[in-house]
Amino acid sequence: MEKKTAVVVGALGVIGRYIVDRLASLPDWQVIGLSRRQGVDRERVRYISVDLLDAHETRHRLIELGDTTHVFYSAFQASGTQAADYARGTDINRDMLVNSVSAIERAAPGLQRVVLVTGTKYYGSHLGPFRTPAKETDPRHMPPDFYFDQIDWLTAQQAGKPWSWAELRPQTLCGFAPGTAMSIIPVIAVYAAISKELGLPLRFPGKPGAYRSIYQVTESTHIANAALWAATEPRAANQAYNITNGDYFRWANLWPRIAEVFEMPYADPQTISLVGHMADKAPLWDAMVRKHGLKPHRYQDVVAWPFGDYVFGCDWDVMTSTTKARQHGFHDVVDSEEMLVRLLRQFRSEKIVP
């Protein structure tokens, strides 16, 4: 069995954590995780704390990674206060990629593939209606978009080298990573739990059009499987793929089911700003943590309300085609409605929310 060494860049995020877990479950992978926070080492997994925006420190710390065969790049830094604007954070998000991949490439002569995680914002899904279902060959939207800077740099850097890249474009991750700016499951779970605590019915808080539009998501475990596939599939060399669960849904069909999970009544949607209306609920959350014996996550770590306003404000169809990934050999699919119910139940049973 050929031994492989992966560097997961952004290893504590809502994508990186799951890539680390997936690779660590396989006997032929050694995993090194990079982030500013220090992760907890375990069998076949070692973490390095490094600020990727410091080029000098990054080069110095990563010089020891000479055995690297694969890089999984899923680091991200939010900029601005509105999640729809995150794509504008070009300098920092390009620099973290440049600093980490250059340092690893310099140290590791056996590098085989760099898997870069970008997203559906490539198509301008955050700007308003776009051509659906979007295909990998669709033209870019008007920049700025840090994905363009990342892809252009990586493509130029790879030219003529023995390693190759693969780019994955997911949509609205469903997993749990305390401190992440972008994950919808904690938004739904904490919003529902607080509504219930206040004796309110569950109401969809987004725009009426978002309630009825087509939407799609990517489970974190699913993109981890896709990343593993993209790292080792010969056909994926220098290719981009949309990676979603592979199905579509409307929030209108899901919210009554979410109310069932939380054993609370359901009522018609009422549009609010989650950022505005949930800002004063930290003391209530702390009281709920004590009252229900929850895991002691700080309010600001457990949930990111700007992302909720962004997702539930998309009153247009958000839909990409996953045909290319399937044609190239990635056949996994996830039933998004069942996934949502399953993950919310898990949030309750694991005492993240009551």
Ligand SMILES: NC(=O)c1ccc[n+]([C@@H]2O[C@H](COP(=O)([O-])OP(=O)(O)OC[C@H]3O[C@@H](n4cnc5c(N)ncnc54)[C@H](OP(=O)(O)O)[C@@H]3O)[C@@H](O)[C@H]2O)c1
């Ligand atoms: N989440 C989504 O719903 C979603 C949807 C579509 C596409 N995407 C894309 O997926 C990519 C990854 O996003 P994500 O949501 O997984 O991000 P995330 O959960 O916020 O994770 C980001 C990771 O990067 C690390 N990081 C940030 N700044 C760093 C720095 N200066 N030095 C070292 N590590 C740093 C963070 O750890 P520390 O804070 O400890 O440094 C964390 O491990 C992004 O390109 C994003 O646009 C995400």
